[in-house]
Amino acid sequence: xxxxxxxxxxxxxxxxxxxxxxxxxxxxxxxxxxxxxxxxxxxxxxxxxxxxxxxxxxxxxxxxxxxxxxxxxxxxxxxxxxxxxxxxxxxxxxxxxxxxxxxxxxxxxxx
Amino acid sequence: xxxxxxxxxxxxxxxxxxxxxxxxxxxxxxxxxxxxxxxxxxxxxxxxxxxxxxxxxxxxxxxxxxxxxxxxxxxxxxxxxxxxxxxxxxxxxxxxxxxxxxxxxxxxxxx
DNA sequence: ACCAAGGTACGAAAGATTTCGTACCTCAGT
DNA sequence: ACTGAGGTACGAAATCTTTCGTACCTTGGT
Numbered sequence: 468x469x470x471x472x473x474x475x476x477x478x479x480x481x482x483x484x485x486x487x488x489x490x491x492x493x494x495x496x497x498x499x500x501x502x503x504x505x506x507x508x509x510x511x512x513x514x515x516x517x518x519x520x521x522x523x524x525x526x527x528x529x530x531x532x533x534x535x536x537x538x539x540x541x542x543x544x545x546x547x548x549x550x551x552x553x554x555x556x557x558x559x560x561x562x563x564x565x566x567x568x569x570x571x572x573x574x575x576x577x578x
Numbered sequence: 579x580x581x582x583x584x585x586x587x588x589x590x591x592x593x594x595x596x597x598x599x600x601x602x603x604x605x606x607x608x609x610x611x612x613x614x615x616x617x618x619x620x621x622x623x624x625x626x627x628x629x630x631x632x633x634x635x636x637x638x639x640x641x642x643x644x645x646x647x648x649x650x651x652x653x654x655x656x657x658x659x660x661x662x663x664x665x666x667x668x669x670x671x672x673x674x675x676x677x678x679x680x681x682x683x684x685x686x687x688x689x
Numbered sequence: 690a691c692c693a694a695g696g697t698a699c700g701a702a703a704g705a706t707t708t709c710g711t712a713c714c715t716c717a718g719t
Numbered sequence: 720a721c722t723g724a725g726g727t728a729c730g731a732a733a734t735c736t737t738t739c740g741t742a743c744c745t746t747g748g749t
Contacts, residue, residue, distance in 0.1 A: 487602045526728090632739055634739060635738050
């Protein structure tokens with residue numbers, strides 16, 4: 468029951484185009500924003516995100532995030548764990564994760 | 579001959595989703611990478627980028643960049659100028675432009 | 690006044706993406 | 720061994736994007 472790591476790209480092979488395409492989708496970005504906000508980087512269940520889409524579609528999006536190299540997926544057979552690849556992302560694209568939190572409210576400062 | 583500024587979103591209204599969708603396209607990202615690399619932020623002609631696509635498609639992409647708030651377009655009637663909105667982008671999404679240069683070669687450092 | 694170069698508008702074709710229905714798999718608990 | 724919860728595979732519909740053809744506009748130079 469150790470859980471099988473599903474494969475994604477190596478840390479060095481992270482591709483900016485693939486990453487940006489992954490982050491361009493609202494649902495995937497919502498997941499990434501939540502993950503980036505949790506500095507403990509603990510593993511999370513896939514259904515701990517409150518996505519308003521069917522489970523088949525969730526499978527599709529989590530796979531897209533994994534194939535972009537943004538998360539690890541751990542397959543336990545009848546459930547799945549998700550973990551942010553923070554170190555790999557920070558090494559290759561420093562500051563990217565911080566941007567995901569930057570669209571919080573309260574940015575309406577007068578210019 | 580002053581040139582008319584075509585409208586884009588206000589600096590405060592830059593939206594991360596729109597920005598990431600704009601940057602997800604290879605051609606648009608190539609333009610942005612070139613613009614981000616030139617620290618003088620001088621105005622450039624639209625055909626000074628070596629895009630392997632028709633001019634109608636270029637019109638489409640430059641418009642997408644403007645509507646995302648990433649560039650200003652200045653219409654001179656029979657030609658058009660492009661300028662990076664560096665300050666606005668940096669204020670709202672600090673570090674984003676730096677990421678565009680991060681996919682240069684030479685990142686193959688041993689881990 | 691004409692023309693050529695650069696650009697846009699509109700519309701259509703081609704290609705990608707997102708979404709979900711149906712069917713099936715895997716494990717935990719009974 | 721059965722069931723239920725969580726997840727995947729495959730395929731199809733809907734939607735969105737990218738691309739370009741045709742037609743037209745604007746300016747500068749002849």
